[in-house]
Amino acid sequence: xxxxxxxAYAKINLxxxxxxxxxxxxxxxxxxxxxxxxxxxxxxxxxxxxxxxVTLEIIGNGxxxxxxxxxxxxxxxxxxxxxxxNSEVHIRLIKRIPVSAGLAGGSTDAAAVLRALxxxxxxxxxxxxxxxxxxxxxxxxPYCLLGGTALCLGRGEIIERLPDKLHLYLVVAVADEHVxxxxxxAELDSIYSDFKSDRTDGAEECFNAVLASVESGxxxxxxxxxxxxxxxxxxxxGAESIKTKLFELxxxxxxxxxxxxxxxxxxxxxxxxxxxxxxxxxxxxRAYYAETV
Ligand code: ATP
Numbered sequence: 001x002x003x004x005x006x007x008a009y010a011k012i013n014l015x016x017x018x019x020x021x022x023x024x025x026x027x028x029x030x031x032x033x034x035x036x037x038x039x040x041x042x043x044x045x046x047x048x049x050x051x052x053x054v055t056l057e058i059i060g061n062g063x064x065x066x067x068x069x070x071x072x073x074x075x076x077x078x079x080x081x082x083x084x085x086n087s088e089v090h091i092r093l094i095k096r097i098p099v100s101a102g103l104a105g106g107s108t109d110a111a112a113v114l115r116a117l118x119x120x121x122x123x124x125x126x127x128x129x130x131x132x133x134x135x136x137x138x139x140x141x142p143y144c145l146l147g148g149t150a151l152c153l154g155r156g157e158i159i160e161r162l163p164d165k166l167h168l169y170l171v172v173a174v175a176d177e178h179v180x181x182x183x184x185x186a187e188l189d190s191i192y193s194d195f196k197s198d199r200t201d202g203a204e205e206c207f208n209a210v211l212a213s214v215e216s217g218x219x220x221x222x223x224x225x226x227x228x229x230x231x232x233x234x235x236x237x238g239a240e241s242i243k244t245k246l247f248e249l250x251x252x253x254x255x256x257x258x259x260x261x262x263x264x265x266x267x268x269x270x271x272x273x274x275x276x277x278x279x280x281x282x283x284x285x286r287a288y289y290a291e292t293v
Contacts, residue, residue: 001047004120008040008112009147009293010103011140012172012257012264015210016226017203018188020195026139026155027185032162032210035147036264036290038172040105041094042072042112046120049088052080061095071137075110078133079117083124089117098174098286102258104140111144131157147293149214165217166292169273171246173280173287174262175238184259187231203227219266224255232260239263242285249276264290 015032022028054076056066064070068077076089091113097105111134118125125133127145134141139156149162188195202225209222233240239261246254246265253266267273273289280287 001045002120003043003045004116005041005043006112006116006119008042008097008108008144009035010038010097010105010108010172010290011035011144012103012170013226013255014214014224015207016228016258017207018185018192018195018227021189022155027188028154029152029156030207031152031156032149032207032214033143033152034149034166034168034292035144036170036172037293038097038103038288038290040097040109040112042109042116043092044076044113044116044120045090045092046117047088049086051086052077053088054080054091055089056091056093059092059094061099064095064099071106071110071141072113075113075133075137075141076117078136079114079125082129082133083121085121098262100178100180101174101262102179102256102260103172103262104144104258107138107140108144110134110137110141114141114145149292151211162211162214163217166214166219167217168219168292169267169270170290170292171249171251171265171267171273171277171280171287172257172262172290173242173246173265173277173285175236175242175285177236177238177261179232179236179260181259184228184232187234188227191231192227201225201227219253221252224253226256226258228259229256232256236261238285242280245280245283245285246276249279251276 019028135157151160206225209220213219242263251265277287
């Protein structure tokens with residue numbers, strides 16, 4: 001039996017805009033993503049078998065499905081069918097990333113399973129083929145496969161690597177609110193219609209500032225931007241109040257990640273970030289200290 005362990009890192013969006021609704025129902029997005037140290041842990045154990053079989057055990061979350069509805073299982077099944085491999089794969093997932101929070105928890109697990117299985121099988125698939133499998137699994141999975149800092153376009157699968165120079169001290173916090181990603185996009189469709197009309201939200205300036213920060217490794221003072229934020233804050237009052245609290249606690253920047261409702265705050269140093277996390281936890285909010293990785 002071969003066992004391989006992989007970290008599955010969460011992501012945050014330092015910038016997120018939606019450019020168009022496509023005929024296939026997806027949206028074209030423009031986002032700068034960064035992996036953060038908040039992570040799940042995946043261990044795959046592989047042994048020979050008469051036929052392909054995938055099992056999943058989850059530690060730390062009793063609510064997630066352990067069958068074919070779980071992206072980690074889907075990734076393993078896709079990998080085995082691509083290689084026509086008759087193997088039994090057992091996945092042990094330690095779940096720490098908050099679920100349905102805009103942190104790509106499921107996507108990063110799927111990507112980690114692909115990386116781990118490719119190692120366990122002696123690297124039969126090139127990065128290009130792994131990326132193709134990843135994009136079958138979901139829009140964020142190709143980015144999660146590579147990690148680091150990247151500009152992602154299309155539905156997220158067109159990835160341009162950016163320098164990994166930014167080192168950020170973060171607090172990631174989640175209120176007990178639910179956001180459905182399709183509902184979040186539907187809300188944007190109703191606000192922006194075809195996304196073509198003149199925009200007055202300063203998105204382009206924010207994008208240029210984020211790119212300048214990423215290129216130099218020094219975060220500019222300019223605010224960050226996520227097109228989903230105002231739409232989600234209309235119903236997720238907890239998320240908006242976390243953003244306010246993060247600023248009160250000394251964050252220099254704060255933004256919702258993905259389609260929410262998680263909010264991250266950026267602090268000058270580890271000590272002030274950890275102190276802010278402790279304050280949020282004291283007021284009953286799930287909050288985590290993290291750094292960019
Ligand atoms: P994204 O930022 O990519 O939109 P998210 O962080 O908002 O993703 P996830 O945590 O990936 O959301 O969960 C979205 C849905 O995927 C949930 O309904 C969950 O049940 C399902 N799911 C399937 N597999 C997993 C997994 N391994 N971890 C978390 N969620 C999973």
